[in-house]
Every structure is written in structure tokens, then in C-alpha cells.
Amino acid sequence: MSLELTGLILLGLLLLFLAGGLWVGLALTAVASLGIVFFTSAPLGPVMSQTYWSAVSGWSLAPLPLFIWMGEILFRTSLSEQIFSGLAPWLERVPGRLLHVNVVGSALFAGVSGSSAATAATLGRMSIPELRRRGYPDRLIFGSLAGSGTLGLLIPPSIMMIIYGVSAQVSIARLFIAGLLPGLMLVALFMGYLIVWALLHPHSLPQAAQRTALGERLRASARLLPLLALIVGVIGSIYAGIATPTESAALGVVGAMLIAILSKSLSWKNFLDSLAGAARTTAMIGFILAGSTLLTKTMAYTGIPSAIAAAISALHLPPYALLAVLLVFFILMGMFLDGISMIVLTAAILLPMVEAAHIDLLWFGVFVVIVVEMAQITPPVGFNLFVLQGLSGRDGLKIARDALAFFVVMIVAVGLLVAFPQIATWLPAQMTH
Structure with a gap:
């Protein structure tokens, strides 16, 4: 049987299983197993056992459950209130005023959560009722929350970067550092959009409150x-080279516990809930990784990835053309799959193409994460849309429409990253000096 037909059969089976509502991990494992049995001569049992074990037992995955637990702990504290009250006095005179709290607050929480959904939920719990009470338009409240909530995937510590680093065998510490400047760039672009909108629609926002005295602002801060x-402890320890990602994750868990204790938010129930939440998320990600690794092994046995990479190389596509195709490809995939599944499903096929085009895998990781961020606000499967819909009861498609402008801002960010790759590569290069 030809490689083209084999690939189409496996792809069709995967789409069929996913459309039928089968868990992503199970769907990947099922397709991989059928591929090994019917299209290769490899023994399924030994291949599956060895692949599953190697996929989830590597030390590179050790930071994952710790960072997830850190975010789960902070998610259950009064942190959202502290962020809102600490930032609001400083932003009340900036055009767009308290809408910027959503952006800056999301960036701050992203620096300790690693999760897009947790970032949107934490800020949304406080800012949605508060901004509505003050008369801010829903389209900007939900748009800014949906868009800036995605910063949890880019600003380290990022769960998505850990997944990509494991899949692409790229240093997780260098990926974390590579995400800093692009994350700050996105913050600046989001705030810039809000400022321009506020200047163009000055009567659509509530009147500015009385200026807060400097002393009160400092006390709030x-x-x-x-x-x-x-944030400084977790990210600074990695950048300074005094801690590995695993050690900084452990430091982050201890710090999150201290914050929860000092804010009197850590009850025994919250503690157990955070453990259970971290265990569920880690198990889900591990299952997806194991299934995708098995599918990658199956594809390698069939020879499909190398054939595709060779075909792409033979086309001699310029790197920019390849990136444009991949951008559209990931946006379309994001309408139906979550970010983790997008990365692990495509790594075996895309990474050889990217390497053949002489694109830096470290830079490409940042590119992929930003595009996966965009998938968090694209219907019908946009996790941030689900989170905000659950918080507010607002229709998910309306929230998607609210977030459209921020989706366009992310496309601008991708364009800047392609035009100026140093945005992602400059800081990691400093680590080697």
C-alpha cells in the first residue's frame, strides 16, 4: 500500500474518533495501534509499553505537575482581588483606564500560572462584575479578557512550552526565556489597541474617577x-542559571503556598482541590503525550514523516511561505482541537519540515505558542471562550466576536516575530554568554 493511502487512512481514522467524542489520548492510541498492526511488522505490545514509559518518565516533564499545582493553588486564593486593587489606581488615567487591568493583570498572573484558562478565570472572576458595575462596554471587557488570558501560554512558566520542548527536544529553560520579550510585546500591543479604541470612542467609556493620591497608590501596590x-523567584532563578526549571517549579509551589497562607485563602478543602486539579490536568496531558508519542512511532515505522519532509524540501518553499501555510493550518486546527493536542499531533510531521527549511526550532516554538494562543479564542473549541462563558453566562459566539480584534492583534504579533526573529532569540542568546 502506498504511503499516501496509508497516511490518509490514519488521518481519516483520527478525525473519525475525534469527531465521535473519543478522548484525545484514547484516539491517538487507537489510531497508532491500528497503524502498527495493519501497516507495519512491528510487535504492538513491546512497542506500546516501551513508548508509553519513555513518553512520561523523562525528567524533562518533571516541572509540568509542579507548575500546574502552583497555578491551581493561586487560582483558589484571593489573588484576583489583589491584582485588581493593586493595578487599578495606576491605570485610571491611561486611555482605556481599567480595561488595562485585564491585560497587565493577566500578564502578572501568567508569570506564575502557565495556563491560559486559569489566567482568564482568575482575572475574570473579579474584573467582569467590577467593570460591568462601573459601566465599561461588554465587548471590551470580554475581548480584553479573552485575548490577554492567552498570555498564560506564552509568558513563562508556560505549560505549552514544556510540551513543545519535550516534543521538539529543545531546552525548556531557553524556551521560557525566549517567551519573555514576545509576551511583553503582546502586552504592549493589547494595551495599544485599547488606547487607540478609547481615543476614537471617548464617550463609550465611563468618566474617569477622581485621581488617587500617590500614597494611596503605593499602599495599593x-x-x-x-x-x-x-515571579522574580521563579523566572529569575532560571534566567540567572541558579535553578533548573524543575527546581524553580518547586520554589514556585512553596511560594504559592506562602501567598495562600498569608492571604488566609488556604483551607484544607482548597489544598485538596488544588492537588486533585493538578493531578487531573497532569494525567490528561500525560495520556495525550503518551498517545501522541506512540502515533509518532507508528508514523516513523511507516516512513510517512520522512517522505512528507522530503516532498516539502523538494518544493523549495521559502521559509516565509512555509510559515504562512503553517499559520493558516494551525488556525484551522485550533477551531477543533486544544493547544496541547495541536502540538503533539503535528510535531512528528512539522518539525522535520521546519528543520529542512533551516528555521530555528527555539524561535519556531515561540511562533507555535502564539498561534496556539489564537486557537484559545477561536470557536467552536476555544477554551478561553468556554471559561468566560461559564463565568458570565454570556453567549460563547458573542465572546468570540468580542475577541476578534485581539485575534487580529495576535496576527500582527506573529508578523512582527517573523520580521524580527530577535524578539524571541535575543534573550536566550544572552544566557550562553
Whole structure:
């Protein structure tokens, strides 16, 4: 049987299983197993056992459950109130005013959560009722929350970067550092859009409150100090080279516990809920990784990835053309799959293409994460849309429409990243000097 027909059969089976509602991990395992049995001579049992074990037992995955647990702990604290009250006095005179709290607050929480959904949920719990009460338009409240909530995937520590680093065998520490400047660039672009919108629609926002005295602003900012200390401890220890990602994740868990204790938010129930939530998420990701690794092994046995990579190389596509195709490809996939599944499903096929086009895998990781961020706000399967819909009861398609402008801003960010790759590669290069 030809490689083309084999690939189409496996792809059709995968789409059939996913459309039928089968768990992603199970769908991947089922397709991989059928591929080994019918299209290769490899023994299924030994291949599956060895592949499953190697996929989830590597030390490179050790930071994953710790960072997830850190985010789960902070998600259950009063952190959202502290972020809002600490930032609001400083942003009340900027065009767009308190809408910027969604953006800056998301960036701060992203620095300790690693999760897009957790970032959107944490900020949304406080800012949605507060901004509605003050008369801000829903389209900007939900649009800014949906868009800036995706920063949890880019600003380290990022769960998505850990997944990509394991799949592409790229240093997780270098990926974390590579995400810093692009994350700050996205923050600036989001805030810039809000400023321009506010200047063009000055009567659509509520009147500015009375200016807060400097002393009151400084006292309000004191609430942010524990969070800022945790961010510096987690990210700074990696950048300074004094801690590995695993060690910084352990430090982050201890710091999150201290913040929860000091804010009197850590009850025995919250503690158990955070453990259970971290265990569920970690198990889900592990199952998907194991299934995708088995499918990758199956594809390698069939020879499909190398054939596709050779075919792409023979086309001699310029890197920019290849990236444009991949951008559209990931956006379309994001309408139906979550970010983790997108990365692990495509790694075996795309990474050989990217290497053949002489594209830096470190830079490509940042590119992929930003595009996966866009998938978080594309219907029908946009996790941030689901989170905000659950918080507010607002229709998910309306929230998607609210987030459209921020989706366009992300496309601009991708364009800037392609035009100026140093945005992602400059900081990691400093680590080697």
C-alpha cells in the first residue's frame, strides 16, 4: 500500500474518533495501534509499553505537575482581588483606564500560572462584575479578557512550552526565556489597541474617577509584592542559571503556598482541590503525550514523516511561505482541537519540515505558542471562550466576536516575530554568554 493511502487512512481514522467524542489520548492510541498492526511488522505490545514509559518518565516533564499545582493553588486564593486593587489606581488615567487591568493583570498572573484558562478565570472572576458595575462596554471587557488570558501560554512558566520542548527536544529553560520579550510585546500591543479604541470612542467609556493620591497608590501596590516576588523567584532563578526549571517549579509551589497562607485563602478543602486539579490536568496531558508519542512511532515505522519532509524540501518553499501555510493550518486546527493536542499531533510531521527549511526550532516554538494562543479564542473549541462563558453566562459566539480584534492583534504579533526573529532569540542568546 502506498504511503499516501496509508497516511490518509490514519488521518481519516483520527478525525473519525475525534469527531465521535473519543478522548484525545484514547484516539491517538487507537489510531497508532491500528497503524502498527495493519501497516507495519512491528510487535504492538513491546512497542506500546516501551513508548508509553519513555513518553512520561523523562525528567524533562518533571516541572509540568509542579507548575500546574502552583497555578491551581493561586487560582483558589484571593489573588484576583489583589491584582485588581493593586493595578487599578495606576491605570485610571491611561486611555482605556481599567480595561488595562485585564491585560497587565493577566500578564502578572501568567508569570506564575502557565495556563491560559486559569489566567482568564482568575482575572475574570473579579474584573467582569467590577467593570460591568462601573459601566465599561461588554465587548471590551470580554475581548480584553479573552485575548490577554492567552498570555498564560506564552509568558513563562508556560505549560505549552514544556510540551513543545519535550516534543521538539529543545531546552525548556531557553524556551521560557525566549517567551519573555514576545509576551511583553503582546502586552504592549493589547494595551495599544485599547488606547487607540478609547481615543476614537471617548464617550463609550465611563468618566474617569477622581485621581488617587500617590500614597494611596503605593499602599495599593503593596498587595502585588508577593506575586511579583514569586515571579522574580521563579523566572529569575532560571534566567540567572541558579535553578533548573524543575527546581524553580518547586520554589514556585512553596511560594504559592506562602501567598495562600498569608492571604488566609488556604483551607484544607482548597489544598485538596488544588492537588486533585493538578493531578487531573497532569494525567490528561500525560495520556495525550503518551498517545501522541506512540502515533509518532507508528508514523516513523511507516516512513510517512520522512517522505512528507522530503516532498516539502523538494518544493523549495521559502521559509516565509512555509510559515504562512503553517499559520493558516494551525488556525484551522485550533477551531477543533486544544493547544496541547495541536502540538503533539503535528510535531512528528512539522518539525522535520521546519528543520529542512533551516528555521530555528527555539524561535519556531515561540511562533507555535502564539498561534496556539489564537486557537484559545477561536470557536467552536476555544477554551478561553468556554471559561468566560461559564463565568458570565454570556453567549460563547458573542465572546468570540468580542475577541476578534485581539485575534487580529495576535496576527500582527506573529508578523512582527517573523520580521524580527530577535524578539524571541535575543534573550536566550544572552544566557550562553
